[in-house]
Amino acid sequence: MKKQVTLLKEYTKGLWEINPVFKQVLGMCPTLAVTVSAINGIAMALATTFVLVLSNLIISLIRKLIPPQVRIASYIVIIATFVTIADLVMKAQFPELSKALGPFIPLIVVNCLILGRAEAFASKNTPIRALMDSLGNGTGFLIVLFIIGGIREIIGSGTLLGFQIMPQVFEPWLIMILPAGAFLTLGLLMGLANFYVESKKSKERESIIQKYRSSKQVQLTEPGV
Amino acid sequence: MNNTAKMIITLGFIGIVAGGALSFVNSWATPLIAANQKAETERAIFLVQPDASSYEKMTSVNFEAYKVFDKEKNFIGYSLPYEGNGFQGKIRLMVGLKPDLDSILAMEVLDQIETPGLGTKILEEPFKSQFNKLNTSSPIEWVKGAPPTKDNEIQAITGATISSKAVVAIINNGIEALRKAEAKEGSSL
Numbered sequence: 001m002k003k004q005v006t007l008l009k010e011y012t013k014g015l016w017e018i019n020p021v022f023k024q025v026l027g028m029c030p031t032l033a034v035t036v037s038a039i040n041g042i043a044m045a046l047a048t049t050f051v052l053v054l055s056n057l058i059i060s061l062i063r064k065l066i067p068p069q070v071r072i073a074s075y076i077v078i079i080a081t082f083v084t085i086a087d088l089v090m091k092a093q094f095p096e097l098s099k100a101l102g103p104f105i106p107l108i109v110v111n112c113l114i115l116g117r118a119e120a121f122a123s124k125n126t127p128i129r130a131l132m133d134s135l136g137n138g139t140g141f142l143i144v145l146f147i148i149g150g151i152r153e154i155i156g157s158g159t160l161l162g163f164q165i166m167p168q169v170f171e172p173w174l175i176m177i178l179p180a181g182a183f184l185t186l187g188l189l190m191g192l193a194n195f196y197v198e199s200k201k202s203k204e205r206e207s208i209i210q211k212y213r214s215s216k217q218v219q220l221t222e223p224g225v
Numbered sequence: 226m227n228n229t230a231k232m233i234i235t236l237g238f239i240g241i242v243a244g245g246a247l248s249f250v251n252s253w254a255t256p257l258i259a260a261n262q263k264a265e266t267e268r269a270i271f272l273v274q275p276d277a278s279s280y281e282k283m284t285s286v287n288f289e290a291y292k293v294f295d296k297e298k299n300f301i302g303y304s305l306p307y308e309g310n311g312f313q314g315k316i317r318l319m320v321g322l323k324p325d326l327d328s329i330l331a332m333e334v335l336d337q338i339e340t341p342g343l344g345t346k347i348l349e350e351p352f353k354s355q356f357n358k359l360n361t362s363s364p365i366e367w368v369k370g371a372p373p374t375k376d377n378e379i380q381a382i383t384g385a386t387i388s389s390k391a392v393v394a395i396i397n398n399g400i401e402a403l404r405k406a407e408a409k410e411g412s413s414l
Contacts, residue, residue: 070232074239081243085250092257095265174342 007132014136020113021144021186022193027113031145032182034104038161041149042142043097047090047105049138051082052114053131056122060130063123075118076109083108113141148185152176270304273321273331277301286406293321300324306335307399311391314338316347318395322361326404332356332396344388352389355379356396364397 005013020026030048035041055078066074087105090098098105108114117137122130153159156176158166166172175181270280270291277293291304302324308317316337321330332353339345346352359365360376367381367389368374381389 066235067228067232069228070236073236077236077239077243081246084247088250088254088258092254092261095258095261172342177341 007128010129010132011136011139014133014138014140015143016140018137019140019144019193020137021141022190024113024116026116027111027141028186029107030104030111031148032179032186034101035145035149035152035182035185036156036177037153037159038146038149039097040100041145043090043094044101044104045138045142045145047086047101048108048111048113048141049135050086051079051108051111052117052134052138054082055079055114056118056130056134057127059118060122060125060127071123072115072119075115075123079114079118080109113137144189148182148189151185151189152181156181266306269306269319269333269335272333273319274302274304275331277304280304286403288402290403290406302330303403305399305403307395307402308336309391309395309398311337312339312344312385312387316388316391316395318392318399320356320396320399322400322403326400326407327360327362329356329359329361329396332392334392339385339388343382343385346382346385347388347392352379352382361396361400364401365393367393 014020016023018024021028021031027048030044034044055075058078059075062074083106086108087098090101090105117134121133125133150160153161154165155173158164158170158172173181176185267280270293271277274280274293276295278296279294279298280291281294283290283292289306292300293302293304295301303320303322303326305320305322306317307320308315310316314337316339317335319333319335321332322328323330334348334353337345337347339347355373356379359379363377366375366378368378369381369386370383371380373380379389379393
């Protein structure tokens with residue numbers, strides 16, 4: 001039996017510990033393609049989270065009824081249903097946004113993040129845990145897409161969420177809103193995230209070694225005392 | 226055998242539920258989507274015909290074109306959405322034309338996926354306003370690196386010649402198609 005963690009932990013682990021973009025490296029296609037502006041990133045992440053939460057909840061509810069041979073097919077049908085609903089709702093209520101995101105909304109069907117969480121988590125855990133897990137992963141995805149979209153929008157167009165924030169004399173770097181800018185931003189951010197994790201790990205290692213050494217010294221000096 | 230039946234029943238049941246949910250959402254969304262598209266087309270038609278107050282879809286042509294009328298219901302010109310190949314993909318334009326098709330009122334780009342910062346200059350001034358009042362009795366031509374000298378010439382954008390040429394070609398093709406269709410209709414009457 002797996003060690004049970006608290007429900008809160010189930011949510012917060014998606015924010016950083018198993019962050020979909022930085023740690024699991026899932027859902028790269030929308031991450032790179034739609035993040036030309038912060039609002040596009042937010043819209044994409046919200047649509048993905050909607051699909052992720054609802055499909056994982058349903059999958060978790062019926063996980064014991066699905067024969068293992070047809071589980072992937074069942075997951076895909078459920079995911080595709082929610083993606084189509086999201087696509088239709090966006091077309092009906094937010095036509096501008098749906099135009100900007102174009103074919104990437106229907107492509108959520110094949111976003112590995114959703115099938116990945118369904119297969120790795122929702123199919124093995126209770127609905128409430130699956131809900132927290134998918135909410136956490138969705139939030140993690142949202143944060144990263146907002147950061148990447150924000151950086152690209154600020155440097156590439158001088159605005160954030162449509163508001164001018166760079167001084168007028170600033171000449172926008174066009175490369176940042178071209179595909180190359182997505183790779184640059186993602187690469188640098190991922191490098192930064194890994195650097196942070198590595199330096200934290202090596203600090204921990206240092207402190208363990210330090211503790212061990214000091215305990216040794218105590219032992220060594222003890223007989224002499 | 227038992228397992229096969231279970232598989233078919235499970236998948237069939239999921240399919241039925243999914244289909245039902247989708248048809249419900251679709252019946253709600255379809256009229257809204259149609260209304261959005263209509264509003265967008267209307268906005269574009271009036272964008273290139275500043276004096277227009279009503280319009281009518283032309284049924285005599287096999288492409289999309291609109292006749293535009295002013296407040297007194299006088300026929301004041303055409304709004305012609307037309308598309309063609311740009312640098313990376315389709316460019317879709319809306320051209321406002323005078324009734325004799327010999328002069329452009331205004332031009333707007335509706336859809337494009339040109340290179341940001343280069344090809345997208347076709348959306349901006351001074352390129353766009355070059356088409357206002359342009360003479361179209363003969364096909365539009367483009368010049369490079371120098372200001373236009375004739376009244377059917379425009380200056381191509383430096384660094385975005387292909388996008389500029391594409392806009393000119395789309396307008397020329399659109400006007401020619403409309404002119405042919407109108408001539409045919411005139412002779413048959």
